[in-house]
Amino acid sequence: MNGTIAVLGCGLIGQSWSALFTAYGYDVVGWDPAPKSQSLLQEAISRCQKQVFRPSELESGLGSFRLVETPEQAVSDAFWVQENAPEVLELKGELYGRVEAAAHPDTVLASSTSSLTWSQLATSLKRTSRFITAHPFNPPHIMPLVEIYGADADLRTTAVSFFRGLGREPVLLARDVVGHIANRLASALWREAVNLVAENIADVAAVDAALVHGPGLRWSVVGAHMAYHLGGGPGGIEHYLRHLGPSQERRWATLGQPQLTPDVCTRLVAGVHAEADGRSISELEGERDRALLRLLAARSSI
Amino acid sequence: MNGTIAVLGCGLIGQSWSALFTAYGYDVVGWDPAPKSQSLLQEAISRCQKQVFRPSELESGLGSFRLVETPEQAVSDAFWVQENAPEVLELKGELYGRVEAAAHPDTVLASSTSSLTWSQLATSLKRTSRFITAHPFNPPHIMPLVEIYGADADLRTTAVSFFRGLGREPVLLARDVVGHIANRLASALWREAVNLVAENIADVAAVDAALVHGPGLRWSVVGAHMAYHLGGGPGGIEHYLRHLGPSQERRWATLGQPQLTPDVCTRLVAGVHAEADGRSISELEGERDRALLRLLAARSSI
CATH class of the missing domain: 3.40.50.720 (NAD(P)-binding Rossmann-like Domain)
Structure with a gap:
């Protein structure tokens, strides 16, 4: 070869x-x-x-x-x-x-x-x-x-x-599934992100900022399962599941099941444009890529 | 004062x-x-x-x-x-x-x-x-x-x-809700992360690695809504919603609704310990915090 x-x-x-x-x-x-x-x-x-x-x-x-x-x-x-x-x-x-x-x-x-x-x-x-x-x-x-x-x-x-x-x-993957792993996780998160906008809990920019400065930042370092291991204190994931598993199941039951209705789409579009604040797609892509490269460099030196 | x-x-x-x-x-x-x-x-x-x-x-x-x-x-x-x-x-x-x-x-x-x-x-x-x-x-x-x-x-x-x-x-937030924004997003994502393990699609470490090296990394830079704006190409979020909105709704319908049964909990615990690979909670916390500080420093200089 x-x-x-x-x-x-x-x-x-x-x-x-x-x-x-x-x-x-x-x-x-x-x-x-x-x-x-x-x-x-x-x-x-x-x-x-x-x-x-x-x-x-x-x-x-x-x-x-x-x-x-x-x-x-x-x-x-x-x-x-x-x-x-x-x-x-x-x-x-x-x-x-x-x-x-x-x-x-x-x-x-x-x-x-x-x-x-x-x-x-x-x-x-x-x-x-x-x-x-x-x-x-x-x-x-x-x-x-x-x-x-x-x-x-x-x-x-x-x-x-x-x-x-x-x-x-x-x-x-141990077996194949539509969306593999990452896009399924992204899809699950976005469903709730859309729900928060659809239910007037927060606007598009607030939802994105909460993700970028909170769980997104954390998930660039530790995965979701490991995050709950660390969230469980000295008892780790066992402690977390025993004490907070039931409250997670209750929260799962309250997560939204939005549909992308014309009204919801209109609000998502308006919200994203407000967040973009005049920056074009290519400007935003350039910012994203430069930021990703800086973070990857920082991560590789850890 | x-x-x-x-x-x-x-x-x-x-x-x-x-x-x-x-x-x-x-x-x-x-x-x-x-x-x-x-x-x-x-x-x-x-x-x-x-x-x-x-x-x-x-x-x-x-x-x-x-x-x-x-x-x-x-x-x-x-x-x-x-x-x-x-x-x-x-x-x-x-x-x-x-x-x-x-x-x-x-x-x-x-x-x-x-x-x-x-x-x-x-x-x-x-x-x-x-x-x-x-x-x-x-x-x-x-x-x-x-x-x-x-x-x-x-x-x-x-x-x-x-x-x-x-x-x-x-x-x-525009109005109050249990879990605010970030923990609701985290909960929605984790539900699918648990589902992927429960359904034998991937193990705990694979799910965490996919998140850390894929969407987690991206979400430390751009939020979920903005990510789909950039994923829509030159047409942005409007294009995305028009052309891929229906496929997102279909994917939402396939996301899992796992329960934290004793069997699922046992597998999560075993998987997290395999991923931790002998590192204690405090060692993992130290690694996480050092990595976060490096990323924050890189982000602030962008």
Whole structure:
């Protein structure tokens, strides 16, 4: 096996993956169904890399990026295929048939899917033992999390090593589920965040500020389960569950079940724009990414 | 008014508040129903301060801490009372009667309550216009969030200024609710975190790692509502709600409703201990606090 990775789908996720892969010395062969410009893609990839890596880190050993015309050309020489096609089962299924026909039998096919499951996608494949879902948290060249599931234990181990080698934090699921772990947690939290706005308990900016300066900050350091272990005092999670478990169950019963009605959507939109306070999406993204990179640097030096 | 604050209840929360108040030059008069040692409390307060402040910041202008025998003595000369009594309505109610009888009519009474509401607590008071809930996120000398609710608009403004002056990030609720904002969000997220373990989708450590390296990290920088604004691409939250709102509603319908059965509790306890990997509660707390302080320093320099 050589060091070539195929990136299928060169939108924002594919560009971000390509930035990471080439920064770590892999050669990337990209394919996209839409006409794309190799030089514009190369520029986007370089911009991603400059966010994360110092110039000295990029001077030597940078892999190449080459755009090709067909998925077959992209995968023919690759040991790893990272698929970032639209979240349409039939579309991915057709692509997988072409990948399987053109790739080496040992080549790993990894899907970045956020909303489909391994079981759904695997029905399109003959060699399911070389197929995994590897869902990044956007943008993947900045965010460490990659959620992994595959039926083959050896491949799961291979995938964990591969992503660790890219400076990521791979997390294994024991079985596949829609939304993996992170988006299910995010969805559960957002439901209550919407409820607090829908019920006039707090406005959008207040809910976001409470999260950023409270539990969000804490969860960037310790997970939710561990937080309750520490919240239990010297008795830890056992003490917490025994003494405060019943009050958690009572609180769960009071959590909201909002719907995204036109009225609720109108208030969410107005609230988010008030919070953005004139900053454009790209300004907000720039602020977010700079802040994330500072926090990641601080975290890695702990 | 002078610069004296009464701290009623000198457990961990009261000690942490006292560290913050005296670091900012206020004199604190503490009271606790249990016999406590002034010198041991003073040591605990100093330890908290050394976590957060450089020695040069503590050299001058540090307020005093004095332990007294009765709540009346504590509040008689205070412009602000921070109450951290146990979460028992009758107990707080009785204490409030004593505070109201002994304090200056203009003195603010602020409750650190996490699980009771302003409306429940205000029934014990005659002067509700000087009463607020001001719930910190533990530990309050480190975590910026203070969630505030009170019926009086002027007092809400006063409280926001007061906590901003202490380097906190006060967040206002528009009406009071059990769990305020942050603990409701945390509770909603934890319900799904428990569900993922109960349903064998992932183990405790995997759920925590997914949170810490994914949404937790992101939410330490942007709130949940703003995250979907950025997740909507150039069309922002409007685009997100129009195109992905229905899929969020479908996902909400699939979120779990676990119960903390003995079996689930056993697995949570085993999973948390596996994740702790031999580290004691105090070691884990030390790691958490050091990491939080590094992240706060990185965030404040952004």
